[in-house]
Amino acid sequence: MEINKQDALFEFVLRIADDSLILGHRISEWCGHGPILEEDIALTNIALDFVGQATNFYDYAAKVEGKCRTADDLAFLRFEREYKNVLLVEQPNGHFGDTIARQFFFDVFRKLFFEELAKSTDEELAGIAEKSLLETKYHLRHSSEWMIRLGDGTEESHAKIQESVDTLWRYTGELFFSNEVDALLLNEKIGVDIAALKRPWEKQVREILGEATIEIPAHAWQQAGGRTGVHSEHLGYLLTELQYMQRAYPGMEW
Amino acid sequence: MVSEKEIWQLLEQVSDPEIPVLTVVDLGVVRTVEWIDNEYVITITPTYSGCPAMQYIEKGIAEVLTDKGFDFKIVTTLSPAWTTDWLTKEGREKLNKYGIAPPVDEGDKSVLFGPPIVVPCPLCGSENTKMISQFGSTACKAHWQCKDCLEPFDYFKCLR
Numbered sequence: 001m002e003i004n005k006q007d008a009l010f011e012f013v014l015r016i017a018d019d020s021l022i023l024g025h026r027i028s029e030w031c032g033h034g035p036i037l038e039e040d041i042a043l044t045n046i047a048l049d050f051v052g053q054a055t056n057f058y059d060y061a062a063k064v065e066g067k068c069r070t071a072d073d074l075a076f077l078r079f080e081r082e083y084k085n086v087l088l089v090e091q092p093n094g095h096f097g098d099t100i101a102r103q104f105f106f107d108v109f110r111k112l113f114f115e116e117l118a119k120s121t122d123e124e125l126a127g128i129a130e131k132s133l134l135e136t137k138y139h140l141r142h143s144s145e146w147m148i149r150l151g152d153g154t155e156e157s158h159a160k161i162q163e164s165v166d167t168l169w170r171y172t173g174e175l176f177f178s179n180e181v182d183a184l185l186l187n188e189k190i191g192v193d194i195a196a197l198k199r200p201w202e203k204q205v206r207e208i209l210g211e212a213t214i215e216i217p218a219h220a221w222q223q224a225g226g227r228t229g230v231h232s233e234h235l236g237y238l239l240t241e242l243q244y245m246q247r248a249y250p251g252m253e254w
Numbered sequence: 255m256v257s258e259k260e261i262w263q264l265l266e267q268v269s270d271p272e273i274p275v276l277t278v279v280d281l282g283v284v285r286t287v288e289w290i291d292n293e294y295v296i297t298i299t300p301t302y303s304g305c306p307a308m309q310y311i312e313k314g315i316a317e318v319l320t321d322k323g324f325d326f327k328i329v330t331t332l333s334p335a336w337t338t339d340w341l342t343k344e345g346r347e348k349l350n351k352y353g354i355a356p357p358v359d360e361g362d363k364s365v366l367f368g369p370p371i372v373v374p375c376p377l378c379g380s381e382n383t384k385m386i387s388q389f390g391s392t393a394c395k396a397h398w399q400c401k402d403c404l405e406p407f408d409y410f411k412c413l414r
Contacts, residue, residue, distance in 0.1 A: 038387035038397065045389040052304020056332065127333030131303060134335055134413050142388060 005188065008181045010064045011084065012191060013125070014074070015227060016117075017057035018085035021075055022235070023106060024050030025242050026093060035096050042142060043099075049135040056128045076246040080236050081229040088171035090226065090235040094164065097150055097157070101164035104143035108204050109175045109197065111136045116192040125190065144208050151212025158213065165209070166217045173222030175201070258287045261294055264322065268314040272307050272392050273410075275352040282340025283311060285331065293325040299336045301413075302393040337414035349410055350376045355398065360412035373409050375400035385409075 003011075028047035034040025058071035088106060093099045114136055117129035150161040178194045185191030209216060225231060245252055265284055270276045278284050278298070285297040296315060300308045312328055319326045338357040341349075346356035355376045361368045374381050380402035388411070390397040396411045 038389070041391070041397075042387055042389035045393055048304035048306075048393055049302060050304070052300075052302060056303060123333065127331070127335075131300075131332045131335040134337070135303060138388065 003180055003184060005184065006064060006066075008184045009122075009190065010061055011181045012185055013057055013061040013064060015084040017054050017061055017074070018083045019089050019106075020050045020054035020057060021242075022083065022085045022238065023089035023103075024048075024054055025238060026089065026091075027099070027103070029093055030099065039096075046103075046139050046142065049132075049139065053128070053132045053135070056131070060124050060128065072246070076243050080231055080239055083226075083231065083235065083239070084229060085226050085235075086171065086174045086177070087223060087226040087232050088168065088174065090232060090238060091168065091171065092234055095160065097161040098164045098168070100143055100146040100150065101161060101168050103139070104147050104208070105168060105172050105175070105205065107136060107140040107143045108201055108208075111140050112197045112200055112204075113192060113194070116197070120191070121189040147208050147214070148212045151209070151214040161212070162214055165214055169217045169219070170221055170223045174224040174226060177224060177227045179227075255289065258289065258294075261287045261296075261319075261324070264318050265296070265315060267318050268311065270307055271310040271314075273349070273352070273354065273394075275348045276345055278311055278315065280342050280345030280348060282336065282342065282345075284315075293327055294319070295327050295329060297329045297331055299331050301336050305393055307392075338410065338412050339414055341410075353377060353407060354395065355407060355409040357410050357412040360414075371412075373398055375403060375405070376407055377405050378403040 024047045027043050027050065030040065030043040031047070032040065034043055054075065055071055058074045061074055062069050062071050088102060091098075091102055111133065114129045114133040118126050118133055120126040120129065147161065150157045152158070176194050176198045182191050182194055186193055206216065226235075262279065262284075265287070266277045266279050268278045270278065270281055270283075273281075281301065283298050283301065285299055286295075288295045288297075296319075298308075298312065298315070308330075312330075315328060316326075341357065349356045353376050355373045358371055358373055360371050372381050373383050373385075375383050375398075378400060380400055382401045383398055384401055385396060386399050386406065387397040390408050390411075394410055394413070395408045397406065398409045399406045
């Protein structure tokens with residue numbers, strides 16, 4: 001498929017923005033439900049960072065698209081198939097260990113990704129990446145510490161987090177999805193060589209999981225689809241809640 | 255037209271809604287004030303991407319400048335990213351007096367097993383303190399406790 005630079009850039013930015021929004025929304029569901037007060041506050045703070053980052057990327061995506069859509073239009077008024085986030089971030093919160101494992105896999109990826117994106121020749125993208133990277137380091141530390149605490153904790157916490165890892169592992173391969181969009185932008189020195197992030201990602205994940213006495217699943221099966229708009233059932237329910245106000249009261253503002 | 259210095263002085267009247275003891279100038283959120291094409295261009299930068307205080311800060315700046323009848327434009331920029339190194343010396347002192355420990359020099363956040371940092375208690379000055387949670391009441395703060403006077407306190411965490 002032939003794709004021009006503007007369309008490729010719009011798609012590329014949208015993927016980053018959708019990952020941020022959907023995961024931010026997921027984590028925000030913990031508000032008022034955290035296992036302890038400090039953790040409730042930690043998760044809502046992280047959710048806020050993600051939604052803030054999403055806003056910056058949507059603003060830019062809207063500008064790149066140039067069709068008079070706003071960041072809010074992109075966030076609230078698209079259909080399920082138009083969202084390009086990876087399947088991992090839309091998976092339900094489950095128990096606390098499920099949320100932490102999902103977060104950990106994503107944070108390791110995000111840090112590596114933003115480190116590269118901060119070198120982009122596209123100054124706006126590099127700027128948002130540079131800003132977001134500082135926050136991502138905090139998130140990664142938080143999720144890594146919890147992986148170790150839960151994995152190397154009690155028999156029960158170990159069994160639960162091992163199960164979370166076993167369940168979510170199949171969604172981690174999609175983090176490294178790339179197609180002609182990425183190839184074109186990489187050529188222009190705007191994008192990121194996403195496939196090249198896989199090795200350092202695995203290395204860092206192995207280090208922490210080793211420390212946490214968690215085993216990497218033996219099964220190799222990987223499920224993908226989100227980047228091309230083919231989502232798991234969970235996204236529809238999430239969007240119903242996320243978009244409710246704008247669908248019920250179009251154009252409403254706080 | 256007045257000097258840019260006078261605009262800076264006006265901006266010192268705008269405080270952070272979440273930490274009212276700090277002005278937007280103390281915080282390092284105002285980057286530049288310039289006179290371009292018959293208006294003042296105020297460039298600001300957010301502390302954290304999702305910081306809800308930014309909208310109020312922008313409104314606060316617009317209010318003081320409108321009150322004085324200035325023509326102006328507020329521009330937001332993300333790069334270079336705000337770091338706590340931009341908190342002014344006065345800002346740090348104000349924070350400490352207010353009961354929030356100012357940021358101390360921290361290494362790379364993503365290093366898990368680095369040496370622990372020492373954050374003196376803003377209430378009794380003791381260095382015998384511990385972190386309760388990396389995340390606090392706002393995006394920019396962590397939650398600490400003093401092991402001597404036992405008081406909990408906020409720590410304005412290092413971001414860089």
